[in-house]
Amino acid sequence: MAFQMTRRSFLQASASAALTTALSGWLVSGAQAKSGFVRKPFTAPGSFGDTTTVSGSFCEMCFWRCQLVGKLRDGKLVKLEGNPKSVDNGVSICARGNAGVKLLYDQDRLKYPLKNVGKRGAPVWKRISWDEALDECASRLQGVIKNNGAQGIAMFPHGCSATYPMHYFEHVVGTPNVSEASFFQCRGPRDMAYLNTLGVQADESVDMPNAKAILLVGTHIGENIHVSHVKQYLKGLENGAKLIVIDPRFSSSASKADIWVQIKPGTDTAFLLAIMNYLVKKGAYDKAYVQKNGEGFDKFTKAIAHADLDWAAKICDVPAAQIKEVADLLAKNAPHVSIHPGRHVTWYGNDFQRERALACLTGLLGAIGVKGGFVKGKGPKLANVSWPNIAGEHAEEFALHKKAEKHVFSPPGTPTQMLRDAAISNKPYPINACIAWGQNPIQTIPGQQDTIKMLQKMDFVMVVDVMPTDITMYADILLPELSYLERYDYFVKSGVQWNLNDKHQQYIAPRTPLVSSLSADHQRKDSVWITNELAKRMGHAEHIPAATTEELLDKVLAGGNISLAQIKKENGIHLQPGSDPYGVSYPVKFFNDELADAGYPGVPNYTPVPEPPKGFARLVYGRVPVHTFNRSQNNVWLNAEMPENPIWLNHETAHKLGLKSGDRVNLVNQDGVISATTSILKVTQGIRKDTIFTAHGYGTKNPAMTNAANKGIDDQALITKPAVDPETGAHGMRTSFVRIMKDGKVLNIPV
Amino acid sequence: MNNSKSNNHADFYGFLAQSFRYPEQAWLGEPYFDLLDSIVQNLDLDNDTLGLRQTYCANQEGLEILQIEYTRLFINATPSVIAPPYSSVYLDQEGNLYGPSAVWVRRFYQQNGFELAGDADIPDHLALELEFIALLIDEHQEEVAEQFLNEHFRRWFPLFRARVLSGSTNKFYSTLLTLVDFFTREEP
Numbered sequence: 004m005a006f007q008m009t010r011r012s013f014l015q016a017s018a019s020a021a022l023t024t025a026l027s028g029w030l031v032s033g034a035q036a037k038s039g040f041v042r043k044p045f046t047a048p049g050s051f052g053d054t055t056t057v058s059g060s061f062c063e064m065c066f067w068r069c070q071l072v073g074k075l076r077d078g079k080l081v082k083l084e085g086n087p088k089s090v091d092n093g094v095s096i097c098a099r100g101n102a103g104v105k106l107l108y109d110q111d112r113l114k115y116p117l118k119n120v121g122k123r124g125a126p127v128w129k130r131i132s133w134d135e136a137l138d139e140c141a142s143r144l145q146g147v148i149k150n151n152g153a154q155g156i157a158m159f160p161h162g163c164s165a166t167y168p169m170h171y172f173e174h175v176v177g178t179p180n181v182s183e184a185s186f187f188q189c190r191g192p193r194d195m196a197y198l199n200t201l202g203v204q205a206d207e208s209v210d211m212p213n214a215k216a217i218l219l220v221g222t223h224i225g226e227n228i229h230v231s232h233v234k235q236y237l238k239g240l241e242n243g244a245k246l247i248v249i250d251p252r253f254s255s256s257a258s259k260a261d262i263w264v265q266i267k268p269g270t271d272t273a274f275l276l277a278i279m280n281y282l283v284k285k286g287a288y289d290k291a292y293v294q295k296n297g298e299g300f301d302k303f304t305k306a307i308a309h310a311d312l313d314w315a316a317k318i319c320d321v322p323a324a325q326i327k328e329v330a331d332l333l334a335k336n337a338p339h340v341s342i343h344p345g346r347h348v349t350w351y352g353n354d355f356q357r358e359r360a361l362a363c364l365t366g367l368l369g370a371i372g373v374k375g376g377f378v379k380g381k382g383p384k385l386a387n388v389s390w391p392n393i394a395g396e397h398a399e400e401f402a403l404h405k406k407a408e409k410h411v412f413s414p415p416g417t418p419t420q421m422l423r424d425a426a427i428s429n430k431p432y433p434i435n436a437c438i439a440w441g442q443n444p445i446q447t448i449p450g451q452q453d454t455i456k457m458l459q460k461m462d463f464v465m466v467v468d469v470m471p472t473d474i475t476m477y478a479d480i481l482l483p484e485l486s487y488l489e490r491y492d493y494f495v496k497s498g499v500q501w502n503l504n505d506k507h508q509q510y511i512a513p514r515t516p517l518v519s520s521l522s523a524d525h526q527r528k529d530s531v532w533i534t535n536e537l538a539k540r541m542g543h544a545e546h547i548p549a550a551t552t553e554e555l556l557d558k559v560l561a562g563g564n565i566s567l568a569q570i571k572k573e574n575g576i577h578l579q580p581g582s583d584p585y586g587v588s589y590p591v592k593f594f595n596d597e598l599a600d601a602g603y604p605g606v607p608n609y610t611p612v613p614e615p616p617k618g619f620a621r622l623v624y625g626r627v628p629v630h631t632f633n634r635s636q637n638n639v640w641l642n643a644e645m646p647e648n649p650i651w652l653n654h655e656t657a658h659k660l661g662l663k664s665g666d667r668v669n670l671v672n673q674d675g676v677i678s679a680t681t682s683i684l685k686v687t688q689g690i691r692k693d694t695i696f697t698a699h700g701y702g703t704k705n706p707a708m709t710n711a712a713n714k715g716i717d718d719q720a721l722i723t724k725p726a727v728d729p730e731t732g733a734h735g736m737r738t739s740f741v742r743i744m745k746d747g748k749v750l751n752i753p754v
Numbered sequence: 755m756n757n758s759k760s761n762n763h764a765d766f767y768g769f770l771a772q773s774f775r776y777p778e779q780a781w782l783g784e785p786y787f788d789l790l791d792s793i794v795q796n797l798d799l800d801n802d803t804l805g806l807r808q809t810y811c812a813n814q815e816g817l818e819i820l821q822i823e824y825t826r827l828f829i830n831a832t833p834s835v836i837a838p839p840y841s842s843v844y845l846d847q848e849g850n851l852y853g854p855s856a857v858w859v860r861r862f863y864q865q866n867g868f869e870l871a872g873d874a875d876i877p878d879h880l881a882l883e884l885e886f887i888a889l890l891i892d893e894h895q896e897e898v899a900e901q902f903l904n905e906h907f908r909r910w911f912p913l914f915r916a917r918v919l920s921g922s923t924n925k926f927y928s929t930l931l932t933l934v935d936f937f938t939r940e941e942p
């Protein structure tokens with residue numbers, strides 16, 4: 004637009020009566036915002052540009068929680084590093100950890116409470132005040148409680164910040180319908196299998212630095228990066244440990260393996276049973292340990308007697324000689340062998356049994372409490388402070404799997420599949436409110452269309468998050484949370500030095516903010532504040548365990564006879580002497596009565612999984628070192644490193660189909676679901692012909708994630724027929740079969 | 755140039771800064787629209803400010819429309835937010851907040867004796883930059899203001915403006931962007 008006058012002439016004329024009156028009228032109205040500035044004389048910074056180091060906190064770019072320091076310049080976080088005091092990750096953090104800086108300043112982050120004045124799935128956002136947002140959440144949740152009872156609320160939590168609100172909804176409000184992706188779409192079967200075999204949590208408690216042999220089943224350390232865990236693994240290899248990797252794909256671990264077993268997907272349990280049967284028959288197991296600590300060993304040996312090498316070789320599509328080689332190698336190095344329990348284990352819906360087999364193999368080799376074996380470091384004690392359990396009984400009574408007498412060995416919470424089915428069908432009772440807190444159920448739970456159906460039928464959906472992930476599009480009220488770099492947390496990271504063979508030390512590392520949580524630029528809050536404010540409005544003020552996160556944290560720390568103030572003085576990590584973790588033994592339930600009584604196999608067994616239909620290959624997924632699934636996709640640095648998830652395809656297959664590396668392709672599953680986006684093909688000798696692999700967590704659909712949206716293929720959208728693990732109720736997600744589509748043409752995968 | 759006149763000038767920038775804050779009843783009253791009308795008339799713009807007053811002044815429904823539009827344009831939106839009002843998004847390659855240009859802005863504030871009031875505030879928000887110009891002019895530091903405009907503001911504002919205009923037909927913001935352009939553009 005061409006202006007008729009210049010600024011100069013305007014300003015000269017601005018003494019005009021009308022304008023002067025208007026200006027002074029506006030000025031006296033006093034409707035101007037408070038100034039964003041204060042006066043402060045300038046002092047030139049020194050040569051380091053006034054860089055300061057703030058110690059404390061731990062990383063949350065993944066769940067490993069490496070301890071950090073932040074480098075700040077003028078209030079801006081410029082770099083993250085490992086805390087030099089750390090006896091866990093030390094000064095190292097991984098690529099994702101480094102990129103935390105970019106999460107803090109991500110332009111797409113949620114800033115203010117928002118109300119959806121459009122539709123679920125196609126939201127129109129209006130910024131509202133915290134009071135208005137919380138009032139609405141409280142009254143709508145209370146409405147559901149009034150009509151449907153507390154069990155009418157479903158919750159999908161994830162991460163450190165979600166624990167406190169989760170306890171509130173379970174124990175004070177009284178809903179059993181809490182489903183954590185970390186259990187039901189990740190490690191639930193592992194945790195429950197080890198608890199019901201060795202009587203302890205599995206974690207990743209294998210003493211790899213001091214092992215003589217390491218067995219990884221599907222675990223791909225190197226692509227799957229957790230700093231101290233990688234340190235343990237590499238130290239073990241450096242010390243000469245033999246590495247056995249069972250994987251249909253030439254993973255980064257397979258590339259370092261002494262024996263790589265290119266197994267047919269879904270058959271790992273058969274492989275493990277054959278090894279154990281072979282060792283038992285040969286007498287090459289730790290008889291003393293089994294005699295002393297084994298339960299039901301006779302029943303066990305009988306039940307697996309059929310599993311000979313040829314039987315397994317046929318099922319697993321690997322040579323019998325190789326299975327024998329693995330068994331002999333393990334026996335030769337026992338008991339100093341690390342049988343890795345894995346972490347993400349929700350693969351085929353028969354995963355509890357595979358994990359039981361791993362725990363039994365550990366016991367059979369006597370690889371418990373010894374150098375290189377299954378050993379649990381003895382961490383420091385802390386207090387257990389949370390909401391009082393006043394409504395737990397009510398919750399228990401309405402637990403879906405208990406009512407249906409299913410999934411008797413479920414991890415805490417309600418199996419997701421049951422919860423979603425109940426919510427959609429209103430049977431056995433209606434579930435009409437949904438809370439997602441730090442979890443993106445659209446991408447964590449298989450069967451997206453059902454998840455969306457569930458969200459659409461709710462009376463109320465509330466979402467709390469840091470980033471506008473897919474689930475946020477379905478919120479009625481969307482609340483912005485402070486990131487891990489700006490807040491205190493209820494959860495305290497603690498443990499022991501990374502190498503159990505080093506000087507025994509324990510550490511306590513609370514999360515403290517590296518940058519201020521206050522800013523005129525946003526109104527984000529931490530989860531303790533949000534939950535407390537909600538609780539006040541829902542009539543639970545009297546049960547609030549602490550007014551602020553800091554206060555709560557201090558109570559937790561008091562259990563370890565330490566205070567937040569003291570740890571701050573100690574640069575964010577408190578160290579104290581530890582004790583020798585070796586020499587412990589655990590009972591091994593080779594046969595488990597409780598399982599048998601509940602109608603499940605008392606001895607680990609192998610259930611075959613459906614084969615790919617003709618023309619299809621099985622879709623398996625995994626990790627890449629620079630991403631933690633959905634949560635890191637929008638990060639500019641990480642996105643630049645790996646914007647898409649390559650589709651691994653066997654080279655001979657590719658040749659037959661006329662495909663080459665770099666081709667852009669869609670995937671089409673057995674139900675005709677076509678991936679909404681394309682990705683690039685990686686043609687390789689390093690994958691079986693019956694298997695296609697890609698990295699999980701790509702292809703977010705929310706355009707509000709401006710860097711990540713629609714990049715790569717969302718494997719979860721293709722998992723339309725998840726399996727459900729009978730014992731635990733966890734999902735099995737390597738159950739999809741796919742074909743490749745190029746330029747609109749669907750190509751059959753040759754056998 | 756006398757004192758009062760100079761303060762006058764500063765107030766126009768203060769007015770523009772205010773205009774890019776979140777729309778609230780408290781500041782979108784008659785006095786605000788009186789001044790907006792008056793400026794637009796003096797500039798001989800053909801923008802329909804009467805319509806704006808009718809739609810947004812003391813009108814709960816209209817205010818809500820403006821709030822939704824502000825949220826969509828500048829805060830969070832689905833599909834994506836149209837135009838984050840920060841220079842870093844336009845000047846720094848990474849398209850993140852608090853990039854190198856924001857660091858430059860903060861240092862420029864400091865060198866001229868101003869610090870942000872909150873310790874974690876993002877320095878390069880449009881409203882803050884306009885308020886800074888107002889403060890400089892109020893102190894008769896026109897040359898510094900010109901330097902700020904020249905070395906920084908004019909490099910990103912047109913990009914920002916273009917993004918708003920291509921993503922929105924809202925008359926209130928298009929009028930105000932015209933005014934910001936008028937008050938900050940380079941003049942011979």
Ligand code: SF4
Pocket residue numbers: 062063064065066067068069092095096097098099100101228229230
């Ligand atoms: S492994 Fe990497 S992403 Fe995970 S906590 Fe450690 S530094 Fe962070």
